Amino acid sequence: MxxxxxxxxxxxxxxxxxxxxxxxxxxxxxxxESGGALYDSLDPNTATIEEIFEGLSRVFGDVPPGRLQQFAANIVDWRDADSIPTVYPGSSESAPILGVENTPFISEVWPDSLTTEADGDDGQYFEIANPYSFDVDLTGWTVGIGLSGRRISLSGALPAQGCLVVTDDKNDLRDASPEEPQNEYGSFFKIFSMLGDGYSRQLREEPLLNLPDDSGTLYLYDNAGNLIDYFQYQNMRLGGVRTSAQRDDPRARDYAKNRCSPMSLELSAAAKAALRSAANRDRAFASAAEVFDVCAAWTERASARSLDSASTSPWTRLKSAEGELDARLADLFAVxxxxxxxxxxxxMESYAARPAQNAAAGKPEAAGAENGLARMEREAVRQDxxxxxxxxxxxxxxxxxxxxxxxxxxxxxxxxxxxxxxxxxxxxxxxxxxxxxxxxxxxxxxxxxxxxxxxxxxxxxxxxxxxxxxxxxxxxxxxxxQTFFVVAENQPEPQVGRTRPSVARIRSLMLVGANGRPEALNWRFEQ
Structure with a gap:
């Protein structure tokens, strides 16, 4: 300029x-652009979850649909003000695609303890972690063992950076037939030599807790019955070894088999980095750039992995790679x-469309209130x-x-x-x-x-x-x-006698239409 x-x-x-x-x-x-056609960019603050998935599917055709549905749910949960994870419509009831909110999650399950079935499988447990910087009141929350199994009621506050372990036998005090004294056998205390501190590391006993040894699903519900999280595990009947199913990232529902570590609250580096920016959630997107911060971790089915796996890392990278989200997000979304x-x-307030004003200005009146060209132009703009x-x-x-x-x-x-x-x-x-x-x-x-x-x-x-x-x-x-000016001016003939050549100059504001062709927005005579 x-x-x-x-x-x-x-x-x-x-x-x-x-x-x-x-x-x-x-x-x-x-x-x-997708497939040679243009589509409107999506506003991540207003697009529905289905519209987001449809747009993602057009642009990222090489990415599994489940992963794109997960990303769509995460976008909705980033922008909304509540703390209830969004369930992608139509996903499985037993293993739904669930969005990501700043809520506690089930972090560890040990269904097959060192104690034998004959002695009640004592010491089995599951753990709920709160990795965020604020306390959460668990009063009225429940954990379901399967969709139709027993519900375990929770209560009290779970402090920031705290965890709650629920076991069937805390320390033998309520066990009608305690096991014979031996190392790492019997109650939770006998196996792990810990009872927690009653505050940030809580231990609770639920004598009727009976986790399926091999495979099962635990569901975490809030006090209104909303599904907050779930943990699916498989092939965990390990025959008396100290190995549990563990999640180190609240944003993904896959797990790793690793040595039991109750009350340790160990998170992956990617999860820790994500939690540091958790304050950015539950508000409108300021620009499309923030979509790159939304986690897209996803697991097609519950499976074991090593804790150093990159499978839960966000894949919003600027470099294009097969099966990943990349810089094309910058065109797909626009705020x-x-x-x-x-x-x-x-x-289309064109000369031809304004006969009364033209007549008042001493200009020749167009035939009819609006000629065919003006109607055609007006319809084109209406569609655009x-x-x-x-x-x-x-x-x-x-x-x-x-x-x-x-x-x-x-x-x-x-x-x-x-x-x-x-x-x-x-x-x-x-x-x-x-x-x-x-x-x-x-x-x-x-x-x-x-x-x-x-x-x-x-x-x-x-x-x-x-x-x-x-x-x-x-x-x-x-x-x-999409807008530009076009100026058209005639080339007058040489003056002959007293006849003065006519001079006309038209200035038109043009708009590129949906079909890539220009349409007139406004035009006027300048001479």
């Missing part, structure tokens, strides 16, 4: 001051404006209002160096690399979807994902640095412009 200050700080202030007038005719489409036209424009658009975004394919420098965090070196990349061109021929046919070569950046993945632009930037900058820019940048 001519006259824009070279200093990035001053340029940003100038754009802020001028934003009210600079964005009047600026429109870009919020869309993503911001919806369909609409510039606020001060009445669609369903398209998601945004105003005032900086087009990475056309913006000047000064405009690029107005973006927060943009450096002169990076702006120069963007300009150099644009000068090098796309290398592909033919029109791009969403652009006018016949305009020429395809633009250098055909998607936000392409921009984020272009190492000539991001050389030396880490994934975290990329996401930090994209977080600042997500609602400020685009790769397309």
């Amino acid at each position: 001519n006259g824009m200050p070279a200093d990035p700080g001053l340029a940003a202030e100038a754009l802020e001051a001028l934003s009210g007038v600079l964005t009047v005719y600026s429109q870009s489409r919020l869309a993503y 911001g404006e919806d369909s609409g036209l510039p606020g001060n424009l009445a669609p 209002t369903a398209i998601r658009r945004a105003s005032g975004r900086i087009n990475l394919n056309t913006a000047s160096r000064a405009a690029l420098l107005a973006l927060p965090g943009m450096t002169a070196d990076m702006a120069n690399r963007i300009l150099d990349r644009r000068a090098a061109g796309n290398g592909a021929s033919g029109p791009s979807e969403g652009y006018m046919e016949g305009i020429g070569a395809r633009p250098p950046f055909e998607s936000i994902a392409g921009f984020l993945g272009d190492e000539t632009i991001w050389s030396g930037k880490s994934r975290e640095e990329k996401l930090a900058l994209f977080g600042e820019w997500a609602n400020r940048i685009t790769i397309n412009s």
Whole structure:
């Protein structure tokens, strides 16, 4: 933009001051490409869980549907204000796809203790952990042994960073026939030599607890009966060894077989990192960049794994890889404006559509209240209002160096690399979807994902640095412009005698329609 200050700080202030007038005719489409067609980008704050899954399925066709449904549920739970995990509609009753909330989870199950069946399998237990920074009142909560089995009632507060172990025999005091004294046999205390501290490490006895030795499912419900978590385990009849089924990440329902570790609350590094950002949940997404922070860990079925497995790590990576979510999320999701036209424009208020005003201005009146062209144009705009658009975004394919420098965090070196990349061109021929046919070569950046993945632009930037900058820019940048002016002027014939040649100049505001062709929004005579 001519006259824009070279200093990035001053340029940003100038754009802020001028934003009210600079964005009047600026429109870009919020869309993503799939299978050669354009679809409206999804607003992660308003899209339904089914719409999110449908969009993910279009873009990530190589990812199992269950994983995409899990990610859709996690997006909904990120934005909503409650603490009830979202169940994906139609998923299995016994093993539903359950979203992620900041709630306690079942962290460990030891169904086949060292004590024999003949002696009551004493010492078996399950553990509920609260890895978050706030206490949770478990009064009225229950744990179900299977969908139709016994319900274990819970009560009291579970402190932050605390855990509750429920066993069938705490210390033999309520055992009608205690086992003969021997090491690691009988009650929980005899096996583990611990009784907890009564506060952050709680131990509770439930004499009627009887966990299925080999395979089973435990369900955790809140005081309103909402399903909060569940733990499926298989092949745990291990014949008297100190090995339990353990989860080290509350965001995923897979588990590992490892040496029993009640009351230890050991979490994976990925889980600890996620919990540090837990305060970001239960609020609206500020931009599409935050979708990259949503966990997508998922397990198709309960299975054992090693604790150092990466299977529960979020796979929102900027580098594309088969079976993972990648930078295409940046085009699939967009936070911001919806369909609409510039606020001060009445669609298709063209000369031909206003016979009364034209007559008052001394211009020839069009035949009828609205001619066929105006009706056709008005209908085209009416149909286009369903398209998601945004105003005032900086087009990475056309913006000047000064405009690029107005973006927060943009450096002169990076702006120069963007300009150099644009000068090098796309290398592909033919029109791009969403652009006018016949305009020429395809633009250098055909998607936000392409921009984020272009190492000539991001050389030396880490994934975290990329996401930090994209977080600042997500609602400020685009790769397309959908409005432009066309000025048409006739070439008058030479004057003959007293007959003066007619001169006409028309200025028209055009909008790229859903079919990639221009439609007139507004036009007027200037001479």
